[in-house]
Amino acid sequence: MKTFPCIYTLTYENFNADFKSIQSFLNSQKPKKILDLGAGFGRTLPLYSEIDEVVLVDYSEEMCTRLKNKVKIMGKAYTIIHAPSYGLPFEDDTFDAVIIGFAALAEMEPLLFTIGEVARVLKPGGAFYSMTINPNAFKTGSLGLDRAVKNSWNEAVSIETIPVFGKGKFQFEVQLITRQLGKLSKLSIEQTCPDVAELKSLLESFAFQINSIAGDFENRPFSENSPLIVLNAIKNVKKYSHLSKIENSYACEYIYDTMASKYKDISSSESYNLPNWLKRQMLPYKELYPVVLDCACATGNLCEMLDSISLTPSLLFGVDISLEMVKLSRATGRYDSVVQADLASGIPFFRENYFDFSIVNGCLEFIETATCFLSSLLKASAPGGILLCTFEESLSAGDQIVPMRIGNTNLKRYLRTKESVEHLISVSGWKLEEIESGLGYVSPATGLAINYWYCKARKVL
Structure with a gap:
């Protein structure tokens, strides 16, 4: 996994196609304290300038180190924690909002425990935002995602997603290939991308109320072949229902x-x-x-x-x-x-x-x-x-x-x-x-x- 932060940085360094969607979520919820889960190297930090308290969590220790260096340069105080998504070191009912950015949820297995932790640390009435890949887009050959990110994706990186046969209908192998100074690097990452029905069912099992489901970076309504699943949900005030x-x-x-x-x-x-x-x-x-x-x-x-x-x-x-x-x-x-x-x-x-x-x-x-x-x-x-x-x-x-x-x-x-x-x-x-x-x-x-x-x-x- 030592090569992952490097390739991740190359892949996402100039990626901002999801900023409009996340900013819309923040504007509608107006949270004072948020958790960015799977924060990476801090790609979305520019969106949090008006938030009172921001906590950044990532499973990669090297990512957290890079994140700390970036925060020092920015000059704003953020809390940075190295932890898995399924075992968050926070008390119950801590955050007004939890954000899992573009495609990060696909690497947060077991998802049952990740979503359970999100529900636990959110305050009653708190909001959850997630942007994941729609597996049907891969199955049907949809190119909507490729077109949407073409202008903001680092040109030195190509990406291909392949179903992993024999391991489950929602498991895919993502192959990242970088080309730099004549050198070719390749990294395969196994990801889990449930479809919209399964994600809704999982969230509802933890008493989330689904506010909206969009299908792309522009927040257009979701359809079966939409490239993305953009979920906005609220934690029910009632006990797990x-x-x-x-x-x-x-x-x-x-x-x-x-x-x-x-x-x-x-x-x-x-x-x-x-x-x-x-x-x-x-x-x-x-x-x-x-x-x-x-x-x-x-x-x-x-x-x-x-x-x-x-x-x-x-x-x-x-x-x-x-x-x-x-x-x-x-x-x-x-x-x-x-x-x-x-x-x-x-x-x-x-x-x-x-x-x-x-x-x-x-x-x-x-x-x-x-x-x-x-x-x-x-x-x-x-x-x-x-x-x-x-x-x-x-x-x-x-x-x-x-x-x-x-x-x-x-x-x-x-x-x-x-x-x-x-x-x-x-x-x-x-x-x-x-x-x-x-x-x-x-x-x-x-x-x-x-x-x-x-x-x-x-x-x-």
Whole structure:
């Protein structure tokens, strides 16, 4: 990646085709404190002269160094931070606006966690601006983007975008070729460019309200073959609203929000058998530094188990339905990113072949139809990736639906037979390698033993 800042500078040094669009956004929102995410070497700084407080974040350490040098020359105080888009070092509700400039979102995977972080650090009512490439423009051979940037793009650079076959319909390889003083340099960057429907769905899942969608640098209305997707969205003042779409999910959110402060003590007791099973399954992989996704991460209990076997993930992501649980997991400082999401709706992972381990424990009994979720995990898993999951065991001849009432909230638990679990994993595309019955935990409320089906499955091409 050492060559990337150099080629990036050559490519974008004189690029300003998006300035009109960004300035229009700033004029309409009038933010006092903004975050420029993926700020690069500060190409858009001239647009921020009237903003009271500007924070610039980039994942490239070298870019941040160049950015600091540029800011010194400009003589205005900016805060510059080296950080990934999926793990922003800011408190909740910090910014009036977040801007992700031209094509930068395509390199901010996993997008689920990037957008989750944008939603978290924006104030209620805060505005989000993003300009991304429309993948349909590549598929249909649209040349609108080439024409739009021809006059402002550095002539020493050529660019070609090629679909990456076998890796997902939204993944592309961008080939940058620079010609300087007779020397030819080439850099390939893999990018993820979801279409407009998927981006809208992702933003709405984090309670964003879409204000407008334009299709080019001139803010003309979006159409299927527009070269760009220019999104302007507002963070809803209300709490995350997507969870209320599924009744059982809403009940889970409420119940686990209520018990979040006590959950760590409850789940750390000897009555919980799950950590012992996970230790046995993950111990052989402790030298591999895997990328791990912890679904239903609760208060971050997985971290203690990983410590006990000296397994250090290269990246650790968490997802939970309870916002209070998410806050507690994030507070451990162990996760690279944690977001609130409803697993019952499936998770929009746009980049495929990413996670080495997906841990899904203690939540599938609350999902009536888990096929959508497990299928989305399969796509997001690397070839050979491992799924470790549990299903609550039905002790009768068939599957059971067990209604529960906790306080004023009704909740259903879906108990499954071995045959049902085997079928569910198979139709989701996973290859089941192991399934065993065993004690899950002893309910602290009733004293009853709850049995699980412990399952290990693998992604096989």
